[in-house]
Amino acid sequence: MSHLIEMAAISKAFGGSVALRDVSLALAPGTVHALMGENGAGKSTLMKILAGVHQPDSGEVRRAGRTVSFANPRAALEAGISTVFQELSLLPNMTIAENMFLGREPTGCFGGIDRRRMRVGTKDALARLGLTLDPDTLVSELSIAERQFVEIAHGIDSDADVFILDEPTAALNAADVEVLNRHIRSLREAGKAIVYISHRMDEIFAICDVVTVLKDGQLVGTRPLSEMTPASLIAMMVGRELEDLFPERGQGEGAAALSVSGLRLHTDSQPFSFTVRKGEIVGFAGLEGQGQQKAVRALVGQFAPVEGTASRRGETIQLPVPKESGVRRWQALGGAFVPEDRKDEGLFLGHSVGQNIVAALHAGRPTLKAAKRYGDVITETMRRLNIKASGPSAIVGALSGGNQQKVLLGRYLATDADLLLIEEPTRGVDVGAKAEIYRILRDFAKAGGAVLVLSRETIELIGLCERLYVIHGNTAVSEIRAVDATEHSILNAALSA
Template sequence: MIRVENLTKSFGPVVCLDQVSVTCEDGSVHALTGENGAGKSTLMKLIGGVIKPDSGKMFLDGDEVQFATPREALFGGISTVFQEFSLIENMSVAESIFLGHERVSGGLLRKSEMFEETERVLDHVGLGISPKRLISTLSVAEQQMVEIARGVSANAKVFIFDEPTAALGDEDVKKLKRLIRELQRAGKNIFYVSHRLEEIFDLCDTITVLKDGAHVTTKPAADLCVDTLVSLMVGREMGDWFPSGNPPQSDLSVQVRELRPASDAPEVSFDVRKGEILGLAGLEGQGQQEILRALAGVYPETTGSMVSWNDVTEVQHRLDAGVGSQVMKGVAFVPEDRKKEGLYLTLPIDQNIALGQHQKNGFLRFVRKTRDKVQALMGQMNVAASGPGQLVETLSGGNQQKVMLGRWFLSDAHVFLIEEPTRGVDIGAKAEIYQLLRDFVGGGRSVIVLSREMNEIIGLCDRILVVRAGEIVAEMDPETATEHSILRAAITGDPTQEMAA
């Protein structure tokens, strides 16, 4: 039996997990579910030794335990099958299982012994591959099985599966379920993190729901149905800081037809009107980010057409011509990870902002001083900084995001593509950013945003498209949409009917 008590973890000012207690009995498959960002993965990382809790205790079979690394956790009895795999591609299956605790004599590996042990474990988990195969030659499902075999080999008591079926085909999902049931019969404690409700009801006997880092409820699966579970997951406080604006005009701002971000992705077509903020909603990794990035020109394999209207001028876009071409044609892209993909942290504010303006210039054009313009813009956007010369890395998240937006305001873009507009931004700056976007579309331009926060999508946007498996499965009016209805559409692909358990 594993029990965690009052686990708390914050990253900076954001509390990811607040005083959560959970118990998993022997021979139980315990589901952990909740919306995007509810704290499921954080909780599992704390148990798996990947990150350390700020406070709280953990008991394994009655003894208090603490793990500094995933390896300590593994040999302390906790095996995690990570969402992102922790295997190394150039290692063989046997080496992967023994990495970090190789069998050696005098510094030399006892290879045959490790191969035999690996064959035994692979046989146990029902994976018929050679222990000498390299990880890079295995399918995702096989890699997952190797991770499980590693746990079996270390004789782990607790098995954590973090969204294990996200990358698996139907056949492999069946295999995985069989294996989980086998572990269950062997009396292991199994945590199953997922937001695929049908799998949860199929596999798990107990369900814990998390919301905004807090524990909502733990109940036997038999006492819950899909609809009650969904209503337990949603219901975040709606802020009143969303600015209201004029309704969108009837003129089109962007027309997207037969867009495919990759050759094997489904086709999507949609329009955005002038003055409109369009939201792309869905569960994480369902293809909404690919759609947005395809429009930004990130993927060279993109096919499909995009036409936009800058005032009355019609602009034809080439989506396979790269981000630079899209910027020249007035499409600005604000990536989710502004620190890695957006800003130059070690440069001052004015240089970060001025980049947007210069990107339209020929490469031999002289760079004119833009400090005055930047200063004025910083005033308009209320950037809290000592001046245009302050380094961007010293700014708060909200001010960094304003600098990011400011870059494109100055570039005269008429279409903004924004991922997670307020990630890592405090509430006060959130409201200001929403207002900035409202003001921006007020001039006959448009914005497409993507956000994990359902209430942000509902509050900020004029229209919502729900994406599931790369397809647009529902179009919703935020006046009538609820977190519940969006989540339902995102999970089942069907916005109207009741879900079957």
């Protein structure tokens, strides 16, 4: 089979740091090619070379057998290579049509921009993905999923043959993921080559045909996914088996750290109760969007249930609680809430690692003041959580996803919190960082803390937790010991409700 793109013996260094060493990658038409590896493995650098963002120090890129060089992303797009990076590149203060035709605006007979042609062209491009968005809509008004689909439509409109999708589902819900997968399959059927970068095993095996694994800037190998299993793929990435990612479970027989009773999320849903004990990790499992997140956020005032009662440190809390004071009240009771979206809801991306770690200690102050008085706390937290940064003054927004997540966890471990509510603890982080985060949570529980966790990854919940509540239709339909649980038994419990 001839290849649309061949990257041969690519090497790239930034100063004294080698990002890639003799890496080769071939993309065949009509395939979805997974690119995997831990953070820092070289995935993004390799794709930025293909996208014209970086130039290789050595090696060559061949397009349909001919050696090519892309001076910038526009040159790559004109050569048929479209990239949807994790940090989307659309300009939010411009319309969809203006973004679609940026830099190639059609002109009318008098030299002015032909906006009617832009709208028609944009509408046609969106229609090919089944989208009915108004071309005059500002990008800032679109959801994350819609922005990604617009970027893909931009590539299709540019007649791209190669699509690079970097963590395309990190911020999507289940329905949007299925729409995206449908578009990816249609691109594959049209003979396009798709590079798919993700840390989610279920997505890789559901949508991809081939996988290439990088480690420490070098090629580990390329394999057909039909010959792989999640366990063998993880072993290929990090050199350890799936079960080795999870620390040994605890006993989970301590006193109740949190008891919730009569929680009714909606007027038409059944009330349910649950308990989290000291020393254990409890998970909410089941199909996505069945009320797991609502139940957790009800405790901190981020969702208003119909009714319910929570008991915590001898205090009874009537639900719902006010949104304005919910998180502060939770913190006053020794609780911590770690949201799913660490960038928008959790971290201060423009501030330093140190300032983010001590943010909860400054919670009663009007501003994020200098963190000098907490120097020892910051140093110990960075050491204990193995946060990889140049130092406490490093800007959090420049760190990898795994290190950002550890900074967010470190903020609450630096307080006297003994109960963590945590959503998607390893979203968008690599396998190696996942293992570290699992250890951090288990150490917290072993020290007498309690954890309530949400995750879209059922394997993660089974491996990490002592007990699971299966949530379906905004109520708990089953309680299962995690050691006895399987993906099948959890799905069966949800669908049999």
